[in-house]
Amino acid sequence: MKQLFTVLILLIICANSTIAQERSGKISGSIKDESGKTLEGATVTLNRSPDGALVKVTIATKQGSFEFDKLADGNYLIAVSVAGFSAFKSEPVKLSEQRSLELPAFVIKKGDKSLAEVTVTGKRPLIENKIDRTVINVEAAPTNAGASALEVLEKSPGISVNNDGVISLKGKQGVIVMMDGKPTYLSATDLANVLRNLPASALDQIEIMPNPPARFDASGNSGVINIKTKKSRADGFNGSVTTGGTISYYKRGNSYLAPLRSTTSVNLNYRKGKLNLFGNYNYNYREGRSDMTMERKFYEKNGTLNSISNSNTEFNGLNNNHTVKLGLDFYADKKNVFGIVLNGFGFWGFPKPVSTQTISAPDGSVESVLKSITTNNLTFFNYSSNLNYKHTFDSTGRELTVDFDYIGYSNKSETVLRTDVYDGAGNNTGRLMLRGDIPGVINIYSVKSDYVHPLKKEMRFEAGFKTSFVKNDNEVDYSRDLNGAWVKDSRSNHFVYKENINAAYAQINKKWKKWSAQLGLRLENTVAEGHQVTNDSTFRRDYTNLFPTTFINYEANKNHTITLSYGRRIERPNYQDLNPFTWFLDSLTFRIGNPYILPQFAHNVELRHSFKGQFTTTINYTVTNDVIAQILKQNTEQRITFLTIDNVAEFRNIGIAINA
Template sequence: MKKLLLLFVFLGLIQQVNAQFTLGGGAQKVTITGRISAVIIDSATKQPVDYATISLVKVKDNKSVNGGVSDAKGKVVLQNVAPEQYKLLIGFMGYKSKTILVKTTPEKPDLNLGNILLTGTESNLKEVAIVGKTPMIETKIDKLVYNAEQDVTTAGGNAGDVMRKVPMVTVDIDGNPSLRGSSAVRVLINGKPSGTMSNSVADALKMIPAEEIKSVEVITSPSAKYDAEGAGGIINIITKKKTAEGINGNASLSVGTRQNNGNFSLNAKKGRLGISSSFGGQYAIPQDTRVVLENEVFSQQSRIFQDGFSKAKRHAYNGSIGLDYDINAYNSLSTNIKYNDFSNGAKGSSNVTSSIMDTILRTYVRSSDSKSSLNNIDWSADYRKTTKKEGEEFTVSGQASFGRNTTQFNTRLINPDGSALAPDVNGDNTGKNNEYTLQTDYVYPFSKTMSLETGVKGILRDIKSKYQSSEQDFDYKQNVVAAYGVLTFKLAKLLDVKGGLRAEYTDISGVSGSSLNFNNNYTNLFPSIIVSRTLKGNSTLKLSYNTRMQRPSLSYLNPFLNRSDPENQQQGNPNLNPEISDIVELGYSTFIKGSVINASIFYRTTTDVIESLYFPDQKLTTYANVGKNKSYGANVFATYNPLPKWTLMGNFSLNTYDLRNSQTNQSTGVFVNYSVFARSAISFKGGWNTEIFGVYNASRRTFQGTSGPMAFYGGAFKKEIMKKKATIGINVLNVFSRDLHIHNENTGADFRQNMNIYYPLRSFGVNFSYKFGKVTFSAPKKKKGISNDDLKQDEGAGGLGGGAGPKQ
């Protein structure tokens, strides 16, 4: 706690150092701001031009200060424009660029330019049906961006379905993502964590409807400003948010054979005040999942065989409301509160046969009924201060997260004559996860080519887990204090360099039942550097290095013994150490006649790798630090347009798995994991869009065994109706087979565990979406807030046993 007190003293010192950052008033002069509005029109057809790009540039120094994109009616509004003389630059594919001189004054801060006519280029005079859209994939210096809103096949799905199509990301049968072969991935929503992720990332992703996702950012080389957690990298989900004057919103409904959801959002903006809200719900139609499980112990010549079905039901709802207020040109406040509620349950039965030396000892039926729920409230508040010096920024952010989860199960063992083989097995677990975060960040640009980012942060976590048996109660506290510095500069006018160092102190204490008390604290330094060079032809070469950490989350630590399947029990391990990874990556990207090619190779070493282990003598699966993994890998992504409205896209990822346990000197040898993704999309006149895609994830190696391959494929049609205010479409997934068959196997010196899962994946769906009100985009200010990207997420059951099988 002394470290935490020092953190808050440091925060106070920073506020004193930045005393000039007053909240308006005093001696500071408050600049009056206004807005510039216009409507972009095609000069030949007199029709509005949507998605035209507008930039506002100061005349005196030629600096860009604002910008936006025209909406479906050709309208654009630029907010928070200070009195000045500007150049308004308008550009769009197939049209000649246009520049207009404009001037606003304190007496007349608002300026309506009316209709602005764009003239088509020579190649476009005869054909004006070209529509410019954001590319599906964008590559940047430190991340790859997948623009999910351009993908018509995700309608009716959830964030887990979207993740399956993101380059370099693979998703297991339960919905848990991994990045370039590592499950040590931190998933953020709008740059911030959700308390839901601390319990189960797969369940949290199922709560986010695909229609609400704008893009997914894949950050493989995070700088020191990010939390050191996420050894494999960071996945940041950006949801759709309108920055528009007036009232607007969106309503969508998806009905299908596998899952159904409805979502509604409403946004309002008047001057400096903006309010956004959303509400959604989903329901999965119960379907049978078949699980065939076989456990063998060689020394005892014993075998237990289970063959059964489970029918899972799932429903969830979520809501959020946010407020943004620009106090003046330099000060802004924002706050948001979000609520998630998720319920999952399954009923099933399995026929169980127990034998020794091929002699059947007994047969019985195991009947199970399980229920789980998860709800979470996240509240955040941010203050942002800028100055007249472009790029200078000071932010203070706070977040509080309150989570609660419950798990209940009842298991009955029934003889062939209907009598009870043993007393019923019951379990009851209630967990509370409270998390509080405070951080401050400061950015200072020394020049156009050099800037400094620095900040401090404190995280307090308090986890309590109570059981039906009080002897298993679990109380866990984790406090983290961090500070970082990142310097960005040009070297020899040729190289762009972004280097930094992060220091983190972790203090852990806890008690489990009456027999286990633990205390642990450690300090780590995490360096990072990215060096990039822009080559001829818009090509970029990048070399990066960073050190990352992965702390285990609640699902890994919780010692609750899940006995829903007495032959395959599951339990967490509170004595886990964090994973530490060092990663070196070399990347290359280029643009050739509108096509994009992005390739990278990397080398990663990870110590204290956390994985699940099966112990046959205890009939138990738990987690352990299994050893050190050395991994080489490569990724290639490319897009190509055979025709202007036909896009082909492909991605290939490969990485090796070579883990050695230093205590036993046991090694897995070198195993190659890989995944392939392919997509074809065509746009037609009249607002028609069609797409097909396929994903193949090869077998994945673990310390004890392998997780089998998975293949997903699907397609969609989409049609714009009601003057582009609405869309209607259909989508299909794995149409030629009801079930996705997954084969998992764990082996040891004296045992073999074999599982076959037949997961119902085939689906057909119809979706409808409607936009209403004004959709007038303005350039949003970049928000900075809490980003607790620091906990290893649950990898899910995925072959670990459990009669209920995987989650739907």
């Protein structure tokens, strides 16, 4: 790794050594009225073309002249604003091999209104297809008015959201969702709750990356969605408060149920001078009612049917959670910005599944009936902090960003499982009691830095690194009621998992005529250690992988654009799947973790055609090795069913999507 970081630093130094040559361009000109008189004091704005991004602003001299120096190659627009005259905007001008460009005098016409300033603006399209992502401009769709962030996502191309709020991208779950370039570090359910309470009016753009570039972590085969929120630029205080609730009526048996859901959200922002303060608070209350019916058949090794188990489970419960976010941005000067963001999330849940299982012989006669009630008391806390710094070197877009992150999780589950056993005649033959105390703590520390350097001839170089440390400490303490005394159960366990990932990447972009390309390479080294404290067994894995990414884009004309992309991805098992613990649904159904799961690797290829930036056809092909999958297993003698996680064979997937 030391050699890799040395090479990365040398690349940045070499890129820096050429910046003086690349920024030697100059554009100059003069401003006159219709009579030929020079206009002193006019405001002259230089913007990049075609996106209109501001580059520099200057004031015309007494001779009506202006000059912009230290410019990179590229296309520019010039706008002029002066009191008593109409606004003026030039045609695009190109600065390339001609390092010094002197423009003909701009002639400004008299106007009826005095203008204090001019802004080069253009209506943004709803969808922008870029070489490595699809960008949704939220305000461009009138139907987004009054919607939530989750509803906006659901209407975005390639994204689907199920009834529980789980987000999928091109049919695959496990998508990484980021907010303003920062990972959310929330579960799918918790993230859905946050997005339900975030109004669409607070969103600027949504970036969809089924095949993310090298700048992003290689983890996650489903891609990345980055939600960019609006930033308040006006001085002063502003905020909003929203609240709402729903009641759903449905019938269960002979009774009617009406679970309640309510939400409250408060958003505040204060900006003054160099300081920007922001914060929000969300509260969610949710009552849950659901049913699950299962039929399981148990067979002997010779294929003979042994028994049949039919179960019906009613899930009743409620949960409430609080989310808090506080942040500060300090604009030290035009080139340096410091920031801090604090997040907190608290969850309290009380699910209470009630199940009835009937075990029958192959001829249908009832052998036994088990009635179980599970009482749960769940608490979960997530707290995180981010320190960030951004330095802008010049107007060309050269910048350096640094982020320090800490994320902590603390959870505890207190469970009591009571099962009454009846024989085929309905006689109670006994009661089983199991009590569980399951605490867990996860701590994550990370630091990353990204460097962006525009080069000459419409090229751009990017490089960066990231290192993260994870410690996951989980314990499960089960005890069983034996003749009125609680005795420690053999399935109790204590598991400690540590993980260190070091990564570095570099990528380069190039545009020429109708073509553009982006090549990237990311290297990730993973060191993982697991320790089962109960039996003092350990394992260690150390592996290094390369993750190339390639994007090629051809713009045939203003109506047709074709993009071909390739990327290699990794999907590491999540921390809970690695815990070798037993979680009970009822006395005969449970889930077991697997500490020996290997990561899965995928090759993703995508071909995309865009017509007028609105009608998009996509064909994607994925090959995944060592697929991580849930496996259902049975024990015929004990008549138990359990779910575990393991690596299975290769998986190939092809998909076609059309979005309009």
